[in-house]
Amino acid sequence: MSEENAQSQANQPQFAIQRIYLKDLSFESPNSPAVFSKAWQPEVGLEINTKTRSVGDDLYEVVLTLTVTVKSDGDSAFLIEAQQAGLFLIKGLEGGQMQHTLGAFCPNILFPYARETVDSLANRGGFPALGLAPVNFDALFAEQMQKQQAGEKAEQQH
Structure with a gap:
């Protein structure tokens, strides 16, 4: 391989999953066992958050937090908070x-x-299993960027 080819490959963006792991997990069922004696009519609330931090040379930890609140017949059935994390090697990307x-x-x-x-x-x-629907993270990211830009514009006007 020529030196020029090696140099161009070194400048190519790189992405690799280093590890996927569960960072934190919580389950609460405050109204059990009484909740089991009622008709199961779940009302599911889902909150999604992400956090990112650099943990070394080109290594980034991304933590996805899902908070699921389920009520049935007006009573709290259960609450789950799961922090699913990943360690990613990312090189050659900016902005x-x-x-x-x-x-x-x-x-x-x-x-x-x-x-x-x-x-x-x-x-x-x-x-019963919840079977959470897929989430469009691209749309959520775009929405977050729009809110951030709108906030920056509002700050500039003051």
Whole structure:
């Protein structure tokens, strides 16, 4: 391989999953066993958050937090909070590309793991699996960027 080819490959963006792991997990069922004697009519609330931090040379930790609140017949059935994390090697990306990778691409990779954890934990708590619907992290990221830009414009006007 020529030196020129080696140099051009070194400048190419690189992305690799180093590890996917469960960082934190919580389950609460405050009204059990009474909740099991009522008709199961679940009202599911889902809150999604992500956090990103640099942990070394080109290594980034992304933590996807799912908070699932389920009520049935007006009573709290259970609450699950799962922090699914990943360690990613990312080289050669800057600015908007890096923000998109950390804010949308990585959470997209982590979500199926978090969804499986939530389903499994609901089952272990005596409840049916939730089968959370897929999430469009690209759309959530775009919405967040629009809000951030609108906030910056508002600050500039004051």
